[in-house]
Amino acid sequence: xxxxxxxxxxxxxxxxxxxxxxxxxxxxxxxxxxxxxxxxxxxxxxxxxxxxxxxxxxxxxxxxxxxxxxxxxxxxxxxxxxxxxxxxxxxxxxxxxxxxxxxxxxxxxxxxxxxxxxxxxxxxxxxxxxxxxxxxxxxxxxxxxxxxxxxxxxxxxxxxxxxxxxxxxxxxxxxxxxxxxxxxxxxxxxxxxxxxxxxxxxxxxxxxxxxxxxxxxxxxxxxxxxxxxxxxxxxxxxxxxxxxxxxxxxxxxxxxxxxxxxxxxxxxxxxxxxxxxxxxxxxxxxxxxxxxxxxxxxxxxxxxxxxxxxxxxxxxxxxxxxxxxxxxxxxxx
Amino acid sequence: xxxxxxxxxxxxxxxxxxxxxxxxxxxxxxxxxxxxxxxxxxxxxxxxxxxxxxxxxxxxxxxxxxxxxxxxxxxxxxxxxxxxxxxxxxxxxxxxxxxxxxxxxxxxxxxxxxxxxxxxxxxxxxxxxxxxxxxxxxxxxxxxxxxxxxxxxxxxxxxxxxxxxxxxxxxxxxxxxxxxxxxxxxxxxxxxxxxxxxxxxxxxxxxxxxxxxxxxxxxxxxxxxxxxxxxxxxxxxxxxxxxxxxxxxxxxxxxxxxxxxxxxxxxxxxxxxxxxxxxxxxxxxxxxxxxxxxxxxxxxxxxxxxxxxxxxxxxxxxxxxxxxxxxxxxxxxxxxxxxxxxxxxxxxxxxxxxxxxxxxxxxxxxxxxxxxxxxxxxxxxxxxxxxxxxxxxxxxxxxxxxxxxxxxxxxxxxxxxxxxxxxxxxxxxxxxxxxxxxxxxxxxxxxxxxxxxxxxxxxxxxxxxxxxxxxxxxxxxxxxxxxxxxxxxxxxxxxxxxxxxxx
Ligand SMILES: Nc1ncnc2c1ncn2[C@@H]1O[C@H](COP(=O)(O)OP(=O)(O)OP(=O)(O)O)[C@@H](O)[C@H]1O
Ligand SMILES: [Mg+2]
Numbered sequence: 001x002x003x004x005x006x007x008x009x010x011x012x013x014x015x016x017x018x019x020x021x022x023x024x025x026x027x028x029x030x031x032x033x034x035x036x037x038x039x040x041x042x043x044x045x046x047x048x049x050x051x052x053x054x055x056x057x058x059x060x061x062x063x064x065x066x067x068x069x070x071x072x073x074x075x076x077x078x079x080x081x082x083x084x085x086x087x088x089x090x091x092x093x094x095x096x097x098x099x100x101x102x103x104x105x106x107x108x109x110x111x112x113x114x115x116x117x118x119x120x121x122x123x124x125x126x127x128x129x130x131x132x133x134x135x136x137x138x139x140x141x142x143x144x145x146x147x148x149x150x151x152x153x154x155x156x157x158x159x160x161x162x163x164x165x166x167x168x169x170x171x172x173x174x175x176x177x178x179x180x181x182x183x184x185x186x187x188x189x190x191x192x193x194x195x196x197x198x199x200x201x202x203x204x205x206x207x208x209x210x211x212x213x214x215x216x217x218x219x220x221x222x223x224x225x226x227x228x229x230x231x232x233x234x235x236x237x238x239x240x241x242x243x244x245x246x247x248x249x250x251x252x253x254x255x256x257x258x259x260x261x262x263x264x265x266x267x268x269x270x271x272x273x274x275x276x277x278x279x280x281x282x283x284x285x286x287x288x289x290x291x292x293x294x295x296x297x298x299x300x301x302x303x304x305x306x307x308x309x310x311x312x313x314x315x316x317x318x319x320x321x322x323x324x325x326x327x328x329x330x331x332x333x
Numbered sequence: 334x335x336x337x338x339x340x341x342x343x344x345x346x347x348x349x350x351x352x353x354x355x356x357x358x359x360x361x362x363x364x365x366x367x368x369x370x371x372x373x374x375x376x377x378x379x380x381x382x383x384x385x386x387x388x389x390x391x392x393x394x395x396x397x398x399x400x401x402x403x404x405x406x407x408x409x410x411x412x413x414x415x416x417x418x419x420x421x422x423x424x425x426x427x428x429x430x431x432x433x434x435x436x437x438x439x440x441x442x443x444x445x446x447x448x449x450x451x452x453x454x455x456x457x458x459x460x461x462x463x464x465x466x467x468x469x470x471x472x473x474x475x476x477x478x479x480x481x482x483x484x485x486x487x488x489x490x491x492x493x494x495x496x497x498x499x500x501x502x503x504x505x506x507x508x509x510x511x512x513x514x515x516x517x518x519x520x521x522x523x524x525x526x527x528x529x530x531x532x533x534x535x536x537x538x539x540x541x542x543x544x545x546x547x548x549x550x551x552x553x554x555x556x557x558x559x560x561x562x563x564x565x566x567x568x569x570x571x572x573x574x575x576x577x578x579x580x581x582x583x584x585x586x587x588x589x590x591x592x593x594x595x596x597x598x599x600x601x602x603x604x605x606x607x608x609x610x611x612x613x614x615x616x617x618x619x620x621x622x623x624x625x626x627x628x629x630x631x632x633x634x635x636x637x638x639x640x641x642x643x644x645x646x647x648x649x650x651x652x653x654x655x656x657x658x659x660x661x662x663x664x665x666x667x668x669x670x671x672x673x674x675x676x677x678x679x680x681x682x683x684x685x686x687x688x689x690x691x692x693x694x695x696x697x698x699x700x701x702x703x704x705x706x707x708x709x710x711x712x713x714x715x716x717x718x719x720x721x722x723x724x725x726x727x728x729x730x731x732x733x734x735x736x737x738x739x740x741x742x743x744x745x746x747x748x749x750x751x752x753x754x755x756x757x758x759x760x761x762x763x764x765x766x767x768x769x770x771x772x773x774x775x776x777x778x779x780x781x782x783x784x785x786x787x788x789x790x791x792x793x794x795x796x797x798x799x800x801x802x803x804x805x806x807x808x809x810x811x812x813x814x815x816x817x818x819x820x821x822x823x824x825x826x827x828x829x830x831x832x833x834x835x836x
Contacts, residue, residue, distance in 0.1 A: 215439030216410025
């Protein structure tokens with residue numbers, strides 16, 4: 001075996017091993033401690049889990065692109081909330097009154113456009129000012145959230161369109177609409193990152209930006225496209241979720257950026273860029289959702305869930321480091 | 334060739350950076366099928382001129398002509414499209430990507446929907462790699478390759494397009510002799526196809542072996558162009574540094590003192606075995622061998638970066654275990670590493686802070702860093718090593734390659750170590766500064782320091798060392814005193830031929 005092949009194999013498989021561990025643990029622990037009498041690994045339960053993974057999962061796919069590219073986007077939670085408001089509010093606008101149910105695609109399109117535009121704006125600022133993406137999106141996270149509160153104060157924005165709810169609650173081949181969206185987005189982003197020139201260039205830029213510039217890749221516009229993509233996906237996530245729920249609170253989507261980044265990092269994407277996989281991120285999303293659900297299943301509250309996930313994240317990053325130090329002949333750090 | 338038209342001509346190029354006039358009206362031309370050397374001291378502007386040609390920098394004044402047409406190189410891609418290939422001085426590769434993706438970076442072959450055409454990519458790459466006769470294939474990750482092989486990947490880029498001109502900016506700095514000869518073959522093939530080659534190097538032997546003409550820059554100014562056949566090393570050097578070079582070795586008239594470092598039967602896995610030697614105060618010991626002979630690894634062990642698997646280390650007669658670089662530094666050991674970018678410098682920091690980095694703790698005035706003392710240290714070594722920078726505020730990443738190396742050396746000298754280990758101290762350094770650094774190493778020894786010099790350049794080890802340790806594949810083959818060493822017996826020793834076998 002090539003040197004490092006073992007650690008690579010371990011790393012790419014690690015997230016799936018972790019998921020299996022979780023399943024076993026919660027099944028066993030659940031049979032003693034659970035409040036309900038359904039088994040944890042119940043098929044229905046697993047399908048529900050996939051559906052519940054969708055909002056974070058769809059955004060995490062976008063975050064994988066952006067992080068592989070060497071950037072980060074902290075504003076996704078706020079973008080998510082804005083898109084949700086646009087979706088629900090636009091359906092009540094008088095100018096669309098005559099459209100009947102045709103208002104649905106119009107509202108979807110509006111929400112997605114707004115999300116894409118907000119993402120592109122982040123990208124444009126990063127490109128033109130050269131300021132670190134962390135800082136730029138920290139600012140837009142606050143700014144975009146401010147817009148959410150300006151819209152309706154502390155009050156929720158609600159609108160239920162029953163055709164839409166039916167659509168969102170529909171199932172096809174046993175999978176919920178939201179699950180299909182998650183799988184489709186995963187597939188498309190996987191294709192983008194592994195098969196297309198744009199995707200491969202994203203890896204190159206994240207890995208060695210100077211090399212990419214020297215090779216004539218237009219780094220600025222490239223990064224802007226990726227920010228537009230994550231903005232689009234944050235909006236898509238909102239569209240999928242709020243079509244069903246019909247009511248958005250101004251605080252919705254808060255901390256989503258952290259969940260999303262945690263999932264992406266658990267899935268093996270390098271924080272400094274240049275490496276990461278979409279399939280790994282998918283695993284990371286499932287692992288987190290399993291953990292939240294599983295801890296709930298055995299009766300833990302939200303604060304315990306957060307604590308456990310935080311500890312696991314640190315443990316994973318530590319293990320990753322250890323695996324990278326191959327044997328004793330390697331340089332010490 | 335004399336009446337042929339140049340394929341490429343730069344005319345009156347001016348380029349300024351804040352505080353530096355890097356190029357001051359430089360003209361330069363390349364004929365089809367010629368190898369044209371560009372020479373000059375560190376910071377003379379060679380890389381900058383080539384970056385102007387390669388579309389990375391835009392000139393403030395001046396023009397570029399290809400044939401009879403004036404052209405503007407708006408960006409690297411445009412320069413490439415016009416047939417100009419640039420092999421960079423600093424490795425410019427993405428380590429997590431495959432060899433093929435790196436070679437075709439920026440212009441991956443496409444299919445419909447923006448997909449990468451992997452088959453074409455792999456086939457084209459393997460064809461090029463075969464020509465280069467390297468031991469890896471298109472799908473290898475660049476991060477898994479040695480530095481020398483990574484350099485070969487850079488060189489492979491020259492063969493991807495229908496090149497009109499290829500720029501090699503110090504391509505041989507980290508190549509072994511075998512790889513060098515492959516490179517020279519590639520160059521003569523390109524030459525035969527009528528491609529113009531621009532070749533930047535500080536190594537005189539190479540320049541006189543493969544080039545047709547030499548253009549010299551000094552401080553951003555054009556000094557002249559000469560035919561290689563009609564000149565010699567001495568006059569080129571004089572053109573470069575504006576004075577005659579004093580190459581006499583100041584033989585050690587000083588006393589050799591006590592043993593400062595003794596290593597007994599040191600081993601580290603497969604990297605090196607059974608290494609024993611001593612270094613005395615006032616002595617320069619050279620370590621000579623091929624790349625990969627285990628010299629750097631010994632240095633890393635002495636600096637606390639690697640644990641040995643067996644053997645003992647004595648400092649001033651006391652057995653020690655060096656557990657970390659911090660430990661090594663407190664014991665008075667300094668290491669000037671081989672890979673300056675990866676190990677020696679914080680590129681985003683300014684010159685002064687880089688130089689005083691290991692000793693900021695000792696330079697405190699109360700809780701604050703003593704700026705005045707830091708600047709004094711910087712000034713001293715800037716003068717001593719002739720570091721070219723407009724001020725200490727300049728980011729190290731903006732210095733020329735050779736000046737970066739000098740900052741690293743200055744950094745460790747300023748620690749006043751009792752044992753100084755330097756690994757390839759003059760890689761990428763011009764002849765003038767090279768002899769300054771050699772003198773400095775001798776002077777340090779004369780002051781009573783123990784010095785270890787690792788070098789792959791024979792003239793260098795012969796020039797600076799009192800004794801030479803010859804290594805081959807992790808073992809010491811023989812130790813020479815400066816009286817008994819000759820080029821021949823040194824070459825034999827490092828090729829693995831034992832003295833008694835050869836005799
Ligand atoms: N981006 C930059 N910003 C500021 N100054 C720069 C920049 N690039 C180069 N310089 C300065 O321009 C001068 C010429 O540098 P250049 O890299 O062309 O030298 P060089 O001849 O290639 O030297 P070496 O042999 O050391 O590689 C140096 O003084 C350098 O500090
Ligand atoms: Mg240079």
